[in-house]
Amino acid sequence: MNRLHRFFRTPEAIAGALILALLIAMALAAPLLFSGDPQAIAGPALLPPFHDWSLPLGTDRLGRDVLAELFHGARTSLAVGLAAAAAALLIGAVIGTLAGFAGGLVDEVLMRITDAFQTVPSFLLALAFVSIVGPSLGVVVAAIALGAWTGPARVARAEVLSIRERDYVAGARVIGMHPLEIAFREVLPNALPPVLALSSVIVAAAILTEAALSFLGLGDPNRVTWGGMIAEGRTVLRTAPFLSIIPGVSLVLTVLGVYLAGEGVVESTAVRRSLS
Amino acid sequence: MSLLAVSNLAKRYHRGSKPFAAVDDLSFEINPAETLALAGPSGSGKSTIARLVLRLIEPDAGRIDFEGGDFLALSGAALRARRARLQMVFQDPLAAFNPRATVARVLDDPLRIHNIASRAERPRRIAALLERVGLDASLATRAIHEISGGQRQRVAIARAIATKPSLIVLDEAVSALDVSVRGQILELLLDLQRQERIAYLFISHDLGVISAVAHRVVILDAGRIAESGDARAVIANPQSAIGKALVDAAPRLNRNRP
Amino acid sequence: MTALLSIRDLKVTYRRDGVAVPALKSVSLEVFAGERLAIIGESGSGKSTLALAIAGLLAGGAEIGGRMDWFLPAGAGAKAKDRQPSALATSHPRLGRDIGFVFQDPSSSLDPVMPVGKQIAEVARTHLGLGWKAAYAKAKTLLERVRLPNPDTILHAYPHQLSGGQKQRVAIAAAIAAAPKLLIADEATSALDTIVQAEIVSLIRRLVAEDGMTLLFISHDIALAASLADRIAVLRHGELVELGQTDQILEAPRHAYTRSLLDAHLGLDAKPLPNGQGASA
Numbered sequence: 001m002n003r004l005h006r007f008f009r010t011p012e013a014i015a016g017a018l019i020l021a022l023l024i025a026m027a028l029a030a031p032l033l034f035s036g037d038p039q040a041i042a043g044p045a046l047l048p049p050f051h052d053w054s055l056p057l058g059t060d061r062l063g064r065d066v067l068a069e070l071f072h073g074a075r076t077s078l079a080v081g082l083a084a085a086a087a088a089l090l091i092g093a094v095i096g097t098l099a100g101f102a103g104g105l106v107d108e109v110l111m112r113i114t115d116a117f118q119t120v121p122s123f124l125l126a127l128a129f130v131s132i133v134g135p136s137l138g139v140v141v142a143a144i145a146l147g148a149w150t151g152p153a154r155v156a157r158a159e160v161l162s163i164r165e166r167d168y169v170a171g172a173r174v175i176g177m178h179p180l181e182i183a184f185r186e187v188l189p190n191a192l193p194p195v196l197a198l199s200s201v202i203v204a205a206a207i208l209t210e211a212a213l214s215f216l217g218l219g220d221p222n223r224v225t226w227g228g229m230i231a232e233g234r235t236v237l238r239t240a241p242f243l244s245i246i247p248g249v250s251l252v253l254t255v256l257g258v259y260l261a262g263e264g265v266v267e268s269t270a271v272r273r274s275l276s
Numbered sequence: 277m278s279l280l281a282v283s284n285l286a287k288r289y290h291r292g293s294k295p296f297a298a299v300d301d302l303s304f305e306i307n308p309a310e311t312l313a314l315a316g317p318s319g320s321g322k323s324t325i326a327r328l329v330l331r332l333i334e335p336d337a338g339r340i341d342f343e344g345g346d347f348l349a350l351s352g353a354a355l356r357a358r359r360a361r362l363q364m365v366f367q368d369p370l371a372a373f374n375p376r377a378t379v380a381r382v383l384d385d386p387l388r389i390h391n392i393a394s395r396a397e398r399p400r401r402i403a404a405l406l407e408r409v410g411l412d413a414s415l416a417t418r419a420i421h422e423i424s425g426g427q428r429q430r431v432a433i434a435r436a437i438a439t440k441p442s443l444i445v446l447d448e449a450v451s452a453l454d455v456s457v458r459g460q461i462l463e464l465l466l467d468l469q470r471q472e473r474i475a476y477l478f479i480s481h482d483l484g485v486i487s488a489v490a491h492r493v494v495i496l497d498a499g500r501i502a503e504s505g506d507a508r509a510v511i512a513n514p515q516s517a518i519g520k521a522l523v524d525a526a527p528r529l530n531r532n533r534p
Numbered sequence: 535m536t537a538l539l540s541i542r543d544l545k546v547t548y549r550r551d552g553v554a555v556p557a558l559k560s561v562s563l564e565v566f567a568g569e570r571l572a573i574i575g576e577s578g579s580g581k582s583t584l585a586l587a588i589a590g591l592l593a594g595g596a597e598i599g600g601r602m603d604w605f606l607p608a609g610a611g612a613k614a615k616d617r618q619p620s621a622l623a624t625s626h627p628r629l630g631r632d633i634g635f636v637f638q639d640p641s642s643s644l645d646p647v648m649p650v651g652k653q654i655a656e657v658a659r660t661h662l663g664l665g666w667k668a669a670y671a672k673a674k675t676l677l678e679r680v681r682l683p684n685p686d687t688i689l690h691a692y693p694h695q696l697s698g699g700q701k702q703r704v705a706i707a708a709a710i711a712a713a714p715k716l717l718i719a720d721e722a723t724s725a726l727d728t729i730v731q732a733e734i735v736s737l738i739r740r741l742v743a744e745d746g747m748t749l750l751f752i753s754h755d756i757a758l759a760a761s762l763a764d765r766i767a768v769l770r771h772g773e774l775v776e777l778g779q780t781d782q783i784l785e786a787p788r789h790a791y792t793r794s795l796l797d798a799h800l801g802l803d804a805k806p807l808p809n810g811q812g813a814s815a
Contacts, residue, residue, distance in 0.1 A: 167371040170332050174364045175386040175435065176356035186374050318698065318727040425577065454576035454754065455798040481727050484800035511802055525732035527757035529784065529799050 006268040013264025019257025026074040034068035038224050042068070046240050060232055060243050070250060073226040076219075077207050077254060080141055084206035085199055087145035092152025093188060093195050099153070100160030100191075101183040111157070114150050122147025126209055130218045137220045140213060144206045151202070152195045159191035200262020204255040211251055226251050277344065278305035279475050280329070280443055285338030287324055287499075298324040300499040302338070308442065309473040313486040313507060315522060316496035322479045324499075326447045329477065330364055331355065343442060360390045360439035367448035369428035373420045379406070379431055380416040386438040405434040409464060426457035430464065437468060445477045450485060462489055483526050487511045495519045535566040536605065538716060538748050539588065543600035546583050546592065557583040559772040560600070565716070567605075570742060570749040572763030572780075574756050574795070580772040585720045585752045589635050590626055606632060606715060627715070631661040634709030634747075638721040640701035644693040650704045651677070651689030654711050661712035676707040680737060699730035703737065710741060717742060718750040723758070735762055756795050760784055768792050 007013055030038075042055060042065040049058040049066070057066040099110040117125070126143035133139045163169065164187060172182045213219050214227030226247040233243030287299040299321045306312045314322045327333045329340060331347065340347040343361060350358055366372035373382055383402045387393045393401045403413035409430040420428060429449065436444050446465070450458045466489060468474055480486055486493055490507040495518060502516035514520045546558040558580045565571055565588075575581040586592050588602070604627055627633050637643040645653055654676055655669035664672060670689070677685035680703040693701055702722060709717060719738060723731040739762055742749045753759045759766055760780050767777040768791065776789040787793045 167366045167368065168374050170327075170330075171364070171366065171372045171435075172374075172385075173332060174330055174359060174362075175439070176359040176389050177385065178356065178389075189376060190374070317729050455756075455795060456576065459798050459800075482800070483728070483802055484804050487802055488800045488804040488806055508806075521729050523802060525729045526802055527732075527755060527761055529757040529760060529796065529801055 007264050010264060010267060012260045013267070016257045016260025016262070016264055019253055020261050023074055023078060023254055023257065026071050027078045030068075030071035030075050034065070034071055036068075038068040038072040039064060046236065046243075048240070049242055049246075057246060058240075058242065060229070061236055061240075066229075066243065066246060069224045069229055070226075070246060072224040073229060073247060074250070074254075076137075076223050076225045077210060077251070080137065080144065080210040081203045081207035081258070083141045084144035084148065084210070085203040087141060088148035088202055088206075089152050089195060089199055091145065092149040092154075093156045093192065095149070096153040096156025096158075096195070097160050097183050097188045097191065100157040101164055101179070101187055107157075110153075114153050117147070118150040120147075122205075123209060123212060126213060127216070127218065130213060135213075135218050135220055137223065140210060140218075140220060143213070144209045147209070148202050148206060152198055155198060156188075156191050156195050159194055160187055163187050163190055197262075197266045200258050200265070203262075204258045207251070207254060207258070278341075279308045279310075279343060280306040280477070281339075281341040282325075282329065283339045283341075285325070285328060285340065286336050287321075287328060287333065288336055297499045299328065299335070302499070302501060304494055304501070304504070306443065306475050306477060308475055309469060310492070311469065311476040311478050311490045313478040313480060313490035313493040314496060315480060315483060315486055315493055316502075316518065317522070318481070319498070320496040320518075321499040322481075322496060323447060325496075326364070326445045326477065326479055330362065330445055357390070360386070361441050362443050362445070363436035363439065363441040364445045364447065365429070365432045365436050365449040367452050369425060369432045369452075370421065372432055373428070375421060377420050378416070379418050379420065379423070382420065382431060382435055383416070383438060386435060390439050392439065401438075405438055406431075408437070408468075409434040410460075426453060426461065429453060429457075429461055433461075433464065433468070437472065437474070440472070441474060443475045443477065445479070447479045448481070449478075451480065451482065458485075465489070483511050483522055495522065535569070537564045538567040538605055539565040540603045540605070541565075541588075541600070542603075544584070544587060544602065545597075545599035546580070546587055547597040547599075548593075549595050549597070554597075556772055557596075558587070561769075561772075561774050563767060563774060563777055565748060565750065567715075568746055568748055569765060570739075570751065570763045572751045572753060572759035572766045573769060574753050574759045574766060575769035576754060578771065579769040581752050581754075581769050582720055583772075584769065585635075585718050585750065588716075588750065589629055589633050589718055591629065591635070602626075628661070630657055630714070631712045632714050632716065634706075634712075634714040634717045636702070636705050636709050636717070636719045636722040638724050640698065640705040640725075641693065643705055644701060644708075646693055649690050649692055650696070651691075654704065654708045657708050657711035672711065673707070676711055677704070679710075679741065680704070680707045682707075697730075698726055699733065702726065702730075702734055706734075706737065706741070710745065710747070713745060714747065716748045716750065718752070720752045721754065722751075724754065731758070738762070757799050757801070768795070 041063040043052065043059050043063050045059060045061055045063040047055055047059040049056065051058065055065050057070065060066060095110055095114065099107040125147040129143040129146060130139055169182060169186060172186050210219065210225065211227030214225035215231045217231065219225045219228050229247040230244050233240065237244055283303045285299055285302045286297065288295045288297050302325065304312065314325060316322055328335050380402055383405055384398055387398050387401055402416055406413050406415055411427060411430050415423065415427065450461050453461060462485070465476065469476065478486065478490055487508050492505065493507040493510050494504040495502045495510065495516060497518040502518045503510060503514065510519065511523060514523050542562050544558055544561045548555045548557055561584060573581045573584060587598065592598065606627055629635060644650065651670060651673045654673035655666065658664050658669040658672040659666065674685050674689055677688055682688050682700060682703050696704065723734045726734060735758065738749065741747070751759060751762055763780050765778065766780050766783045768775045768789065770791050776783065776787065776792045783792060784796065787796060
């Protein structure tokens, strides 16, 4: 109750939450409102928006309904963004916790691997991974997570390094708790808040990376994506700019919404921490 | 035979580039149901000794025999199983528990880890432990941060006795408590000692508390034993320089002063 | 005796998660010029809140009620700060100039990245209007006064290079740099071991006597307070339960709570607790 109240105190957080709510509603409503195949031909090609109210946002080069594509694209963006971020946070938190808690050689090896991943630009990594394994939704998620887990891993490790010196960790050892249980039950949950604070950045980056991959034609070909829509529109940019602008603006708003809502969550938990 | 025998224990740390001995060639013994106090100024090695005895840190040299076995030779599962017999209570009861924990979870852990009670039986055991340390069983559902400092230290003691230990290390366990609570906690510790024959390694900077509860005292200075002996005799008539300084520095309540 | 400070009906309330938590409920007392007054109490008694209120250091969220009247010698004292409620606005003294404050933990009250000499010199510069050179000379004298060895070396040392006791001596030197009328020590020795604690207490006693300062000594330890104070005020749950001369408090406490604090003290001659050595002896 209180936390929600604090979250909605800033206008930025409210705006972010509204955008995200709209996006989620779009994603959920897509199969209901546009039950057919969004990639099917719905009308004449290159129909501009607001001319035909059965196709409010017009059609693309092949006569597909842009609004239906937008709704189904929201589904892909959100699914890929959330799944990739969740995977990155999970991998990062586990590796960071193991490295920080075990110390010594384990820490050394895990952190050098982290370094190696961090030195390769994450987009190149995703590009290479998808081109080798082949584009499908699962592969795209894995490819994005592959480049995004290093940040959470470093934050988790730093947090774990300070937590493992606390008395309650010593206390857990004294009662004979297994080191893995100490690491994942006592230490990790308390190391999570700063790691989770990264999640909005990671979700936003994942959505952008997915769009970029699709734009380059490396997205799942069986799904509509905003990046793919922009790529489609690019060829007719001069005659029908709306085909690129509509998904582009959606992308910007989504990333903005994720950032703002994420900031709101961080702010509200920060207030709570400083009070306690 | 002694319950715990520490011989020639040594631990060095590095301060900058030069090493210094936190604990230097230290030997002492504790008998069953006995309270041995460790006293000394800060930096004398009291807390290092506590952590060495509990194997929270490893010594550079020396030997620790506990319940007739080489305690330093244990590792992995054997060490974890042995820990049931050797427990600890920390100075700050808030820092000693996972900030997310409830009282029930804190007490459930040792019972589960050492297979002391089945899952179905544990709530009853937790209630009994709480009652044993003078707390109401209904406290079990509360979060650790919701209860008072004195209650928390009682929960810490309940956790320490859950596995029926023969020795509990009390590291400044009453120093952070208000005086009115301190007396009750000391009474509880002594009652447990009498009933369960638990020995205490009682680490404290407060000679008043030590003379009230300890049988013997070891006075430390820079990681070495300055003097040791019967607690009240040593405190009444200290021989070492550090012992004299500690006694002189202790605040006195001169209730019949001129 | 003349009063330095008269506190009437002081109330302080904190707000935590929208809930009002009273820390002080109507406390009235007088602090006499030149006396050593100890304020003792257990956790939650409000003793630190009282110290902070007197120093004007309460956090912004605290609600303050009642009066605090200062009787500072002419010339001292500044106009009341804006954030003090009007009821308190007479001539509130300046912290650092008129009041020296020593906190419990010198590691957090000293700036970790500034040499300690500079921290003391800054106080002297700000409040005495000295130049840097004169301020450093003053800082050196102060380090000598708080009996730190090698003041020339310590002047340029950083806090982390000093022991806890040495840091507290530096904090005391900074607190008395501007020759304040009132020195407040808020649990200033609680984080130190017994031997260092005794040294710091005797240092405070000497400095207070030499400079004719008034001392407010906040402590949870009644024996420690009694060793230093002329009068003792006992706080409990935000209320003043008893205030009297040290001898009277020790020998004839009027309040049962004071008596229980005295009884709970374990001196070196403490009898073994009932279940203690009796069993083995």
